[in-house]
Amino acid sequence: MEAVKSLKWALRKEIKARVAKISHDALLNQSILAAKGISNLPEFESAKTVGVYMNLPSGELPTDEIVKTCFNFGKKVYLPRVTAISRFNDTKRFEKQKSILHFLSIENSAEAEGLPERGKYKIREPDFKTNESGSVVNDLLANNEKLDILFVPGMAFSSDCERLGHGAGFYDDFIKRYNEKYHERPLLVGLGLKEQLLSKENGEVLHMEEHDELLDKVVIADAVYSRN
Secondary structure (H helix, E strand, C coil): CHHHHHHHHHHHHHHHHHHCCCCHHHHHHHHHHHHHHHHCCHHHHHCCEEEECCCCCCCCCCCHHHHHHHHHCCCEEEEEEEEECCCCCCCCCCCCCCEEEEEEEECCHHHHHCCCEECCCCEECCCCCECCCCCECCECCCCCCCCCEEEECCCEECCCCCEECCCCCHHHHHHHHHHHHHCCCCEEEEEECHHHECCCCCCCCCCCCCCCCCCCEEEECCEEEECC
16 A cells, blocks of 8 residues: 555656646647547537536646636536535544535636635635525535536546546545435546656556546547546
């Protein structure tokens, strides 16, 4: 177990160095290609609700173009908010867990673009919206709503739809909470950069642990990989 963790952290370091060399224009170009790839997915065409990650300030595929594409195709869009476990008395999955993801709906892409950066990761996050009685009205799970597709970030991906996260476990945890509530998962689609796709030809391997969730598809630029 510890050996796998060490291999994961070494791979994160390697990928981070690769991505750091990508220009801003190249990041945006890959984002545009990814949005096109997403729009061609049959599952996306039929989807009504989607969850989209908001990218880190650097080193990650920008998602503004993805969010725009979702709204252009008439989808209801949910974005993640890192939330203290204590805020809504959520159950801890592990002893030291202090926060989890809540997915909150937004009205349009302009709202996404105007969101403030929050927390240690400086990611733009949506607000909890409440009604007159103070109940939250835009929280996915609290309002018993479902996602058809969840677009997931990662540090690295394989063509077999394996994913290496950043190490905080937010998305693996959310997927498990979703599955526990509905006894199903949304279609899980990883979004990444060409530099984050591991090469089997070069002997690159993504080591998975028991808690790691396999994806259904991975979109890298305009290429789509599906799990067999």
